[in-house]
Amino acid sequence: MPLREAGAVTGVGETKYLRGTDRTALSFQLEASLNAIRDAGLKPSDIDGLIPYGHGAVAEDFITNFGIKDLRFSATTPMGGASAVASIQCALAVIDAGICNHVLLSLGRTGYSGGRIGARVQQMPQFKLIGEFEMPSGAIAPAQLYAPMARRHMELYGTKSTQLAEIAVTTRQHAMLQSNATMQRPMTIEDHQASRMISDPLRLLDCSLESDGGAAVVISAVDRCRDLRKPPVMVMGVAEGHPDSPSAITQRPDLTTLGLAKAAPKAFAMAGVTHDDIDVAEIYDCFTYIVMCQLEDLGFCKKGEGGAFVENGALGLNGRLPVNTHGGLLSQAHMAGMNHIVELTRQLRGEAEAQVPDAEIGLVTGYGDMGDGSIAIMRRD
């Protein structure tokens, strides 16, 4: 397992998260990147590898703005919301190959003020099958395309909307402990149940936010990570997984299994840890149901038991598995999961605003593009 602890997260950065701005996505992406680089105690010109989130800034933007003289690697990992965590694997691979020392992962977006996230799917090339065969019938947005997965889960396993509500409510409680979370009003299960139906069974409060801002992460080689400004957070295991019928959920043999189910066993094996070792989990939460399904695909419970698993505040700071301690995409901001890597790093450094006591090992997942999955397991050094 050559990538095991080949590198560490050494810097994390965010902008203020907003719902309304006249700034550009590029300016958010550069600001967040600079914050991450400074957090690591590096200079922008120290960055020798770039994996920007797709559909945003490109390598040329960073070379130009940062004055990087010798960029040695750039790539994107086109997996939608699974991209940020999948790019950790890509970063470790180029670090292990000796190509790079410090790789910057970054994202900036004007998801609220610019192109709305819900409308983007129509323009994305990996969705041309859906564009031709499902959108003309009115199945257009992710909420509509994912809802049949949740409905199938409900019909097969008796999963209830109030169980999805548990996820939304707990995530909101965590957001209210954050200085940089956009949703600060308390939410109850009754509030969730009273929120308007978007595409049954998904209600408004099952859906993530549309946000403006940026987030970034620096991954450094293991032999460069221990003399920087902050303690390194070691990457123990990492993997990506692609589901069957990756672009068309309709044709997927099992609607209730995501690409993460293929990635998770690889990452746990690489890390050499068990589920009991995980102190905190930042789980991609574009919709509440996607969190529940991933808990199953990660192996924290059996398929079909996710509804019972999340009940009674199990995902809270004092629950059996604290999840999305920053408020996630549901209540902090939709930063496509880059904010989940930022939060896991802070938890394992012991500097989170809603700190899980003595968090030593944690995991972060990504989910996107109709079912792609990614996972990284990390530890305090």
Add this chain to the structure above:
Amino acid sequence: MDTTYDKLVPAPTPDTQPYWDGLKEHRLRLQRCADCGKVRHYPRPMCDACWSMNTDWVDAAGTGTVHSWTITHYAFHPGWKGDLPYILLTVDLPEGVRLNAQARGISESALRVGLPVKVGFEPVTEELTLPVFEAV
């Protein structure tokens, strides 16, 4: 038929045109591997079982059973505003593939996994006929 059709329309390719031509004739045609016989949907250039690029087309039975569904209450595109709420069914066809289409004449309370349905055809423009599912 609406002459000012304001919904999203497909952009067929040579790989997919026979499917849309079939719908215009009120036939649900599915692509089949001409070598190993595996039926696939949505239409595409290659068979994932034997990697043959030889294809032919078969007429589906036009029956199926509900695999899952969603009821949409929000218009993600202005063209569908007047249709809310509408039911989108994911249906298992006996040919071994699924079809996603709107329900017609099926009440929300009747929806269940395994509900038998049959394919119907709705011409929406001169060029485009869409499949729908009707109660059996």
